[in-house]
Amino acid sequence: MIVVCPSCSARFQYDDARFQGVPRKRFRCPKCVFVFEVDNPGLLPKTVPEAIMPEAAPVPTPPKPSVSGGQDMSDVGTRETTARNDRDAMLVNAGIINSLPAGMRYSLAFLSGPQSSTVRALTTSQTVIGREEGEIITNDPECSRRHCRIDIHSDASVWLVDLGSTNGTFVDGVQIFGTLQLTDRQEFVCGRSTFMLLARAVDANGMG
Numbered sequence: 001m002i003v004v005c006p007s008c009s010a011r012f013q014y015d016d017a018r019f020q021g022v023p024r025k026r027f028r029c030p031k032c033v034f035v036f037e038v039d040n041p042g043l044l045p046k047t048v049p050e051a052i053m054p055e056a057a058p059v060p061t062p063p064k065p066s067v068s069g070g071q072d073m074s075d076v077g078t079r080e081t082t083a084r085n086d087r088d089a090m091l092v093n094a095g096i097i098n099s100l101p102a103g104m105r106y107s108l109a110f111l112s113g114p115q116s117s118t119v120r121a122l123t124t125s126q127t128v129i130g131r132e133e134g135e136i137i138t139n140d141p142e143c144s145r146r147h148c149r150i151d152i153h154s155d156a157s158v159w160l161v162d163l164g165s166t167n168g169t170f171v172d173g174v175q176i177f178g179t180l181q182l183t184d185r186q187e188f189v190c191g192r193s194t195f196m197l198l199a200r201a202v203d204a205n206g207m208g
Contacts, residue, residue: 007034113193142191
């Protein structure tokens with residue numbers, strides 16, 4: 001579920017299972033530190049869906065026979081394309097896209113740490129930040145190997161995901177658990193490294 005802070009409207013994800021059967025839980029916003037309560041969605045009244053008639057099972061297509069006892073390679077490209085399309089569809093359904101939203105440009109500025117005073121452009125919808133693995137390498141001994149991830153959704157929103165790091169990921173001095181939405185020029189900390197998200201609109205010629 002997505003929890004929205006009633007004070008500053010910050011949005012962050014929370015696993016429903018962590019309610020552990022209690023009717024509501026108290027949250028502290030990692031952005032403005034406002035404390036509020038959220039009802040357990042699993043205990044809210046649910047509407048009974050209408051009965052849905054099962055669809056007829058598709059008739060399977062018989063496999064093509066191999067030639068001279070070898071493997072038939074004629075459909076390998078089709079299988080790869082189908083698998084790629086399935087993955088793309090999954091990312092779209094999750095709100096994540098393979099390419100960046102049109103008219104937007106994103107980058108991360110290193111404010112402190114081993115890579116201080118450098119700026120890295122975000123060129124994909126998912127960017128992993130880590131000490132030794134990912135698209136952005138920090139070389140920071142206090143960062144985990146795969147520390148956190150930046151997700152850019154199809155609505156141009158940007159989300160910060162902690163990947164179970166040892167020392168945690170912090171926004172405005174508060175450790176995040178799971179996923180938190182970032183805004184332009186918002187800072188976050190991984191180990192000794194401080195980052196600032198830069199998001200700006202660009203025109204058709206790529207000018208901001």
